[in-house]
Amino acid sequence: MAEKKKAMIIAVSKYDKGLQALDFCENDGKGMYDVLTSRGYEIDQKNFLTGHVDGIQMTDSILDFFNDHTTKSNDVVLFYYSGHGVPDRNTVYLASSDTDPNFPTKRGFSFEELNHMMNGCISTKVVTILDSCYSGSAKLGKGPADTAVLATQLISKGGGVQEEGKCILAASQSYQEAYGTREGEHSVFTHYLIKGLEGDEGAVDIRGNITPDTLGRYVYDKVTSIYPNQKPIRKLEASGDIILANFPEKARESSGGQGGLDISSVFKEASTLFMIGEYTKALSQYNTILQIDPQNTQAWNNKGKTLEKLIMYDEAIGCFNRAIEINSDDHIVWYNKGNVLARLMRFDDALRCYNTAIQINPNDQSCWKNKAYVLSKLGRGAEAKQCLDTATSLGNKSPV
Numbered sequence: 164m165a166e167k168k169k170a171m172i173i174a175v176s177k178y179d180k181g182l183q184a185l186d187f188c189e190n191d192g193k194g195m196y197d198v199l200t201s202r203g204y205e206i207d208q209k210n211f212l213t214g215h216v217d218g219i220q221m222t223d224s225i226l227d228f229f230n231d232h233t234t235k236s237n238d239v240v241l242f243y244y245s246g247h248g249v250p251d252r253n254t255v256y257l258a259s260s261d262t263d264p265n266f267p268t269k270r271g272f273s274f275e276e277l278n279h280m281m282n283g284c285i286s287t288k289v290v291t292i293l294d295s296c297y298s299g300s301a302k303l304g305k306g307p308a309d310t311a312v313l314a315t316q317l318i319s320k321g322g323g324v325q326e327e328g329k330c331i332l333a334a335s336q337s338y339q340e341a342y343g344t345r346e347g348e349h350s351v352f353t354h355y356l357i358k359g360l361e362g363d364e365g366a367v368d369i370r371g372n373i374t375p376d377t378l379g380r381y382v383y384d385k386v387t388s389i390y391p392n393q394k395p396i397r398k399l400e401a402s403g404d405i406i407l408a409n410f411p412e413k414a415r416e417s418s419g420g421q422g423g424l425d426i427s428s429v430f431k432e433a434s435t436l437f438m439i440g441e442y443t444k445a446l447s448q449y450n451t452i453l454q455i456d457p458q459n460t461q462a463w464n465n466k467g468k469t470l471e472k473l474i475m476y477d478e479a480i481g482c483f484n485r486a487i488e489i490n491s492d493d494h495i496v497w498y499n500k501g502n503v504l505a506r507l508m509r510f511d512d513a514l515r516c517y518n519t520a521i522q523i524n525p526n527d528q529s530c531w532k533n534k535a536y537v538l539s540k541l542g543r544g545a546e547a548k549q550c551l552d553t554a555t556s557l558g559n560k561s562p563v
Contacts, residue, residue, distance in 0.1 A: 166288075168239040170199045171210040171228045173221060173257070175246030180263045182247050189213045191245040191294060191353040198360045202408040204241065216246075218259035218270025225272055229280035239405060240286040242277075245353060248295030257295070288405045290375055293333040294352045330375040330405065331398045332356075332382070352395055355385040362410045369429070369451060371414035374404045376447050404450050426452055426459075433465065442472045460490045464499060471503050479503050494523035498530050501537075510537040528557040 174192025176185050192213035200206055210228055212221060225242075234240060247258040249267040256262065256271025263269060281289050334352035349357070359366035359373065359381045366373050366381035379397030386395050433448035449466040452459055467482030483500035486493065501516030517534040520527065535550035 166237045166239060167235070168199075168202070168204040168241070169210075169228075169231070169234065170195075170204040170206050170241040170243065171224070172196055172199075172206060172212070173216060173225075173244045173246070174213045175216045175258060175260055176213070177215040177260050178247070178258070179261050182249075182258060182262070182264055185246060187349055188245040188294075191349050192243075194349055194353065194357045195243050195245075198357050199241070202360060215260045218261045221257075221259045222272055225277070225280060229284045234285050236285055236287050238286050239288045239290070239407070240284055241290045241292070241407070242281075243292045243294075245294040245350065248293070289330070290405060290407065291331045292356065293331070294350055294356075295334065331396075332375060332379050333396050333398075334386075334393070351386050351389060351393070352382065355382045358385070360408055362408070362413060367410055367413045368447075369414065370454070371409055371411045372404070372406045373408040373410070374406060374447065376404070376443060378407060380444075404447055426456060430461070430465075437465070437469060437472075440472075442469050445469050446473070458489055460486045460493055460496070463489070464493070464496045467496075467503070468499055471499075471506075476503050476507055492523055494520040494527060494530070497523065498527065498533070501530075501533060505533065505537055505540075508540075510540045513537045514541070526557055528554045531557065 172192050172195050174188045174195070176187070176189035178184060192211070196206060196211055209224055212224060228242070229240070244257050247262075247264075249256045249258050249262060249264050249271055251267045251271075255274045256267035257274075257277070258264070258267065259270050259272070262271045277291070281291060334350065348354070356378070359378045362373070363381070365384065366378050368374065368377050375397060379395065383395045383397070386393055429448050429452055433445045433452075436442075436445035436448065446466065446469045449462050449469060452462040453466065456462065463482045463486035467479040467486070470476075470479035470482060480500060480503055483496050483503070486496045487500070490496075497516045497520035501513040501520065504510075504513035504516060514534065514537045517530050517537065520530045521534065524530070531550045531554035535547040535554065538544075538547035538550060
């Protein structure tokens with residue numbers, strides 16, 4: 164069954180108990196509604212709350228949205244909030260219109276509960292977008308909390324956002340700062356979210372897709388060019404891309420590639436990203452290659468190495484296994500699989516991988532060294548010494 168796209172929009176502009184009104188938040192909600200529905204998202208009226216938003220209604224609607232029994236595992240689920248975020252002790256609350264900033268528990272919705280809802284959602288493709296603006300009111304004088312910090316708190320609690328395709332985009336809007344665009348119609352963060360989702364240049368990848376990564380990078384570049392002190396963040400703990408929107412007419416073709424894609428140039432970009440530690444971006448590039456050429460052993464191998472850096476060991480082993488299915492004579496793939504298994508302290512399995520790699524290429528010094536390591540862990544010291552001696556005799560002949 165083809166995936167559906169479902170969204171919930173909460174944009175609170177009116178407040179009853181001391182929080183400053185944020186007129187542009189209502190505009191944010193309407194703008195997001197228009198762009199998302201134009202891109203095929205389903206937004207029920209009960210999931211579109213703007214202006215004056217009752218706290219009980221907001222809570223019930225959020226719970227119903229994430230617990231919707233009609234949602235399937237491959238559906239894209241997008242939650243958007245624009246309004247005040249109120250810190251209280253060790254957590255933060257999304258503020259409804261009747262939230263008391265001195266007692267946000269009563270009518271606010273906590274980040275901890277939002278995290279719980281994300282974890283419990285049946286969809287494996289959940290994107291949460293937080294555009295929380297802070298008032299300059301002294302009533303919020305509980306420290307310099309900004310959305311980047313709050314989103315990090317949300318991400319760090321529980322394991323749900325580490326599952327495939329659960330992501331957070333957030334505006335870093337500091338205490339006493341709630342930026343709007345120069346025209347004043349939207350917050351600057353949402354303004355560029357909308358522009359990006361409309362397919363603005365820079366938000367669309369080579370395949371014509373907008374993903375949380377491409378959208379997050381686009382928004383970051385645009386916002387910081389206007390307000391250097393406001394740094395939107397994106398947290399992507401995903402083993403694959405979520406396609407938020409697609410513009411096939413914007414797919415960039417280049418001669419000489421497969422299916423219009425210059426794979427060699429994407430490999431180069433991915434390798435550069437890997438070298439500078441941008442592992443999530445590198446992963447996205449390898450996914451791009453594999454969508455075009457699913458039999459590309461090097462892409463599966465490199466994707467596995469990237470997932471290893473992201474501490475996603477089981478997924479990495481899966482990639483190495485896929486590469487081995489395609490070409491079982493590539494000793495580097497066996498070597499890399501052995502390294503991950505050794506990290507997991509599965510030393511017997513790692514040893515079998517190193518033995519296979521050495522059988523294919525007996526002149527690889529690194530394979531002999533790593534075989535010596537796992538042998539020592541298995542209490543086979545004499546054999547480990549022999550492997551080290553062999554490695555020394557080979558000199559520096561290691562995988563590239």
